[in-house]
Amino acid sequence: MTGLDRLKAAFAQALGIPANSDFDTLQYAVTPGWDSVAHMNLVAEIENSFDIMFPTEDVIDMSSFGRAKEIVTRLGVDLSA
């Protein structure tokens, strides 16, 4: 399982969506079920999955799957590995 797969798995788990969803279209407060409570669960899933800690600014800024990829990459995660 690559880092990207694990990130997708975290999103699927936290948002209760199928593993084959179109992740690139997911957006906070737009995608059904991605509200503030789910958002904090999502952050926790990602943090636990990669053993990282989001700075609060990134918690607030992570508004899409694309932003999530940028943030975890900046925090040292290799999504291709």
Add this chain to the structure above:
Amino acid sequence: MQSGMQPGALPEKHTAPETQMLDGKIAFITGSTRGIGWATAQLFAQHGAVVILNGRANQQLLDERVAELRSRFAATAIGFCADASETAAVKACYAEIFKQFKRLDVLVNNAGIMQDSVLGMISEPLVDRSLAVNVKGPLFHLQEASRLMARNKSGAIINVSSIIGSAGKEGQAVYSATKAALLGLTKSAAKELAPKGIRVNAVTPGLIQTELLKDLPAAKLAEALAGIKMGRAGQPEDVAKVILFLASDLASYVTGQVIGVDGGMIL
């Protein structure tokens, strides 16, 4: 209840022994080089906690306190010199806690200032500073700490408010407002964090013998003592013991509560 037990009997294994009530727990106490915070740090160390101390400006005193915990209690202790009102400094503390320990079990939001003024002479800088230290600081500490605690679905946060926050007092409108804010924060955070296994409670100390009292005029002190049913000012240890209870597994079903530690004080 275990089968075969008589009603009302305790289970064979208690949830916490009388000593080592925080064995191995990682505890961060803000404003812990003096007064209630220092008393709490010592009690936590005595009960087996890994203690993270914090002071605002005096690095030497902070280093001395860390060394004292290590020598007196053989405790694991470190110190962060950071102003509770500086959000970036607060966040940096938690980044370091995550780096060193990967977890946090207890936060005691103790750092605070008490600057008094009658209503007509309250200045904006006084309000801004009081709000920054007594409200914004604890809020961001709680925010950061709860995220670390949520990783383990477990934690205890104790906010040190004041009897002034719950009862009010003439000449202390700003301090009272900031300490009352902590009570609202406590109750809201308790409700939000309970599903994550994190308990949030507050203590409201009364008249406690700390440095905050040293500038109190003798007549004011006498007037205050007259209003305490137990007839004495409290000691920092009196408050520390209640904080220890709230931090420990003895309080495993206690959240969203405000406990007065005031000797029966009436304001």
